[in-house]
Amino acid sequence: MNKADAGAPPAPGEPALPGVPQGQPFVPRSDFRRRVEEASGVDIGACFGCKKCSNGCPLAWAMDLHPYQVVRYVQLGLEEPLKKCLSIWVCASCQTCYTRCPNQVDLPRFMDHLKELIHKGGLPPAHQRSLLFHRLFLREIKARGRVFEASLMARYMLASGGAFGPEAKENARLGLAMLRKGRLRLLPSRVKDRRWLKALFAESAEETR
């Protein structure tokens, strides 16, 4: 086999990627990579592993896989570790990695694509509350074409348990303070023309659940 195709062993000083067989020939499967490249429009093959993305990432400390490792799994054709990966939910889409990448690999777009696969495939997300918040946000848009923040927060608190759990007191205190300072609108604003919204959401994953 061609040595350049070997996913293992890792380069000197490089931690082994969990789930990648060590010390034996490993031929990357290209079907997963091709599939996600086509669907997301991101050229994952362009990454040569310089790790600039991960050095500059403001949230790398909270990730289970560094951004370059997420890319590496795709290059190796390993889908399973990415489905369980917390990093895609931790990414704040701050665009630092994409801006600094010497090969313009659109990592934030790619992280989004993985979240979309999990959401649309009905798979369990590594961060339940993040997915919940995003879904409730989309429901606001579906209902009014705009987001009504008071309703979004109330629904989130109820659905996430935040209205009852240990954080309930702080949430209530903050909500009241914002109300007092006139920072909560009490009646929603909505778009007048909503035909297009119906048509758009009829084909989205939100409609099926």
Place this chain on the structure above:
Amino acid sequence: MRVGYYPGCSLESTARDYAESVEGVAGLLEIELCPVPDWNCCGASAAHSLDHRLSLNLGARNLALAAGGPQPVVVPCALCFNRLKTAQAELAQDSSLVHPEVAALGRDWDKAEVVELVEFLTGPELRRQVQEAARHSLAGLDPVCYYGCQGQRPPWITGNPEYESPRSMDRLLAELGAGVRDWAGKTECCGASHAVAQPELVDELVARLYRQALEAGANCIVTGCQMCQANLDLYQERIGARLEQEVYLPVFYFTELMGLALGHPQAATWLSRHMVDPRALLARTQLPPQSWERL
């Protein structure tokens, strides 16, 4: 001057102070803000995270509606700005994902000239106008200017040449007498919408920003993004407690400081909506008390 205006959802609610100060300052500068008719939500993080097609369509509709009005289209929210510009770039490449119902509203997506409010209000012409009209010096305020992510990056989307170390707000506020401090946090991320579902991430990112701002000798933070303002202002008591030093850093919108310098009569109302009460700081400046004290 008439310009298009895309306010976005937050400015109708949690960022009401921002909206009021934008409108107030625009009025003093004789800029007529013409809202994009029947604009819709940009989709924010939720749409681009879970449904790429939906996020593109939400942008396409806004761009089509904006193209029919006055140009440029000024956007005060950095995230809305980024989503509109991203949609525009993508539609220029491939518009096959646009739903027929949305495409029927118009396809002049490229005709909308989308500009971030910070860049718009800090252009050389308007800066000169502001400096001439200014009635009060901002001396005594030593801010660090916080630009955040979405208005800056990536530069081939935002068109911002100073994306690693922007200076637009720095220049404006220095000309108005503020003792602007340089710092390394200008375009660091505040965690944005993670504040709801993953507050522990925002706590750490914001704590780092506080530390850097204090190290730079700042006594306040100035921003042009309502998500940055919210994350820095709403939880300062909680996050400040993590630091070993006392944190008192009022978080202003740059438009609020413009309003104070220009002597806008409503500035005190805008400032009263902040969680971190800025009055103790303003009392140490040369600004006349009637401009910021609420009666």
